[in-house]
Amino acid sequence: MKISIQNLQLKYGDFTAIENLNLDVGDGEALVLLGQSGCGKTSTMRCLAGLEEPSAGRIIIDDVVVFDSEKGINLPPNKRNVGMVFQSYAVWPHMTVFQNVAYSLRMQKISKKEIQDRVMEVLTMVGLEKFAPRGASLLSGGQMQRVALARSLVMRPSVLMLDEPLSNLDARLRDRLRVELREIQLRLGLTCVYVTHDQHEAFALADRIALLQSGRIVQIGAPREMYETPASAxxxxxxxxxxxxxxxxxxxxxxxxxxxxxxxxxxxxxxxxxxxxxxxxxxxxxxxxxxxxxxxxxxxxxxxxxxxxxxxxxxxxxxxxxxxxxxxxxxxxxxxxxxxxxxxxxxxxxxxxxxxxxxxxxxxx
Ligand SMILES: Nc1ncnc2c1ncn2[C@@H]1O[C@H](COP(=O)(O)OP(=O)(O)O)[C@@H](O)[C@H]1O
Ligand SMILES: [Mg+2]
Structure with a gap:
């Protein structure tokens, strides 16, 4: 499932948050958008997900044009088959772990048996199968973030987008979840766009890194290439x-x-x-x-x-x-x-x- 972003521009009033951004993500690739706070990472993600309307450009996900400013195409988020995981856990506290993950499947009128199977499959993947009946408010931060990930994965998205999903966790847990995330991404062959301001996280997770400064991509490359030959001071x-x-x-x-x-x-x-x-x-x-x-x-x-x-x-x-x-x-x-x-x-x-x-x-x- 490929992504192609062409000449993307996003303005908030007079302020240009994204300036003529071009980016292709290959099938099964983990692309990390790396840059300091305020450089436009979340804005780019929101455009991909359909949560923000760009001022210009084209976005193609899995051969479907989901946005085209000239042709007036702008598919709503639920028509883009994009899974998202945010920094804040956004887990429903009054539901169990199982119910949290099953919620979107239930909306789709899928049989009970299939829901049961698919939810348990992803809960196993994120190491939470034993926690299925537990109330979500009783989980730790790392567990909540696993629930959020499971909730996205259960929908079998074409593309998984993660926006600083580990930023609220302590350092040790962050290191471990980083490795787990990379394992899941590789195992499922998921096309993945991952946003972070942390270069260690980017190095560990990326096939390629796109470095963003003031709404522009200033360098794209494999982690090692970026580390050894940065394009600017x-x-x-x-x-x-x-x-x-x-x-x-x-x-x-x-x-x-x-x-x-x-x-x-x-x-x-x-x-x-x-x-x-x-x-x-x-x-x-x-x-x-x-x-x-x-x-x-x-x-x-x-x-x-x-x-x-x-x-x-x-x-x-x-x-x-x-x-x-x-x-x-x-x-x-x-x-x-x-x-x-x-x-x-x-x-x-x-x-x-x-x-x-x-x-x-x-x-x-
Ligand atoms: N809704 C908004 N209205 C106006 N400016 C915004 C809005 N959202 C973000 N911005 C601005 O756009 C720039 C990029 O923001 P953002 O994409 O959130 O950056 P990042 O995720 O890289 O920290 C920042 O300067 C931010 O202040
Ligand atoms: Mg952000």
């Missing part, structure tokens, strides 16, 4: 790259790009080629790619500094290292394999030129 930053620095000039030295960090006398070499036509460049270095050592390293990119913060994190230590001249870098040291340093220690911070990315500040797709 602002995307890199959003995906967790903590050292993002302005540079005031970029030259080529010994066939390496040499960038001077703005306001500091620190030169950083990158093996990346210098893009010719980009004025506003940023240097991006992941904290885990910076090595912190007590001795200078044989490297073009090795700077002396002082440890200002050493935060123990279990498996690793997060350092804030201030270089001579005041530039502060965020570095991650592994406890088992690496050295340990304390606040006030003199250290050298080193990065391989291969791990330094020179990226435009923003991209406009």
């Amino acid at each position: 602002s995307i890199a930053h959003f995906l967790g790259v903590s050292n993002v620095m302005d540079c005031d000039k970029v030259e080529v030295e010994d066939s390496l790009a040499a960038a001077n960090i703005a306001g500091h006398n620190v030169k950083v070499r990158s093996s990346q080629s210098v893009p010719s036509n980009v004025a506003d460049m940023r240097l991006c270095i992941r904290a885990e790619d910076l090595q912190v050592t007590a001795r200078p390293q044989e490297s073009l990119n090795s700077w002396k500094g002082t440890v200002r913060v050493a935060g123990f994190q279990g498996n690793d230590i997060r350092y804030a290292v201030e270089l001579e001249g005041g530039l502060e870098l965020d570095a991650l040291g592994t406890i088992k394999r690496g050295e340990q340093h304390d606040v006030g220690d003199t250290v050298w911070v080193t990065v391989d030129p291969n791990e330094v990315q020179l990226l435009p500040a923003e991209v406009y797709a």
Whole structure:
């Protein structure tokens, strides 16, 4: 069941929430819409589900044109065969788990036997078969979200849409449900659009990620591709790259790009080629790619500094290292394999030129 979104635009009064969005989701694909709060994720979902009328564009779900502004087509939500799960559980508290899941099937005048079978099948899938007779108000948050998922799945939707379904749960439960969701999606071969602002969730669940900024898709790609080659510094930053620095000039030295960090006398070499036509460049270095050592390293990119913060994190230590001249870098040291340093220690911070990315500040797709 494919989805095709073409030239989608959504306005709320004068404000354009979605700007000319184009997106294709393949049959059985898990597409994650990732972006910070307010970038238009929920708006996009609501357009897909038929809960919002776009100002322009076309939406095709499973070869059916469900919306076309030029032809005046706009199918109501119940004609789109789309299942939705939201952040708020939206489970009916006065019903049992079974009744919650059976509700929509009952509206369809399906035989009692079939309802019984289909409800128990999805309850088993989400691990709630033993809870069928329990009152829904007695469930935990994670269980309620499983009920919400079961309620969508029981309708056998062409497309399942989930809008931040795990955001209200605690971290550990979120990790577990994330894996369960991915298993169910793969097992059923469900075409799935999943919305989140959390990059870890996106990486774990997606076949492809579409990154949304201010109502536009700025990059689409597989999780690993997105992680390794973000298209802009602002995307890199959003995906967790903590050292993002302005540079005031970029030259080529010994066939390496040499960038001077703005306001500091620190030169950083990158093996990346210098893009010719980009004025506003940023240097991006992941904290885990910076090595912190007590001795200078044989490297073009090795700077002396002082440890200002050493935060123990279990498996690793997060350092804030201030270089001579005041530039502060965020570095991650592994406890088992690496050295340990304390606040006030003199250290050298080193990065391989291969791990330094020179990226435009923003991209406009
Ligand atoms: N009903 C509405 N009326 C006016 N503005 C809205 C409405 N719903 C959302 N917005 C605005 O549209 C933008 C995108 O919102 P939304 O799609 O909810 O973002 P996200 O889900 O990514 O957090 C935000 O700036 C939000 O304030
Ligand atoms: Mg939202």
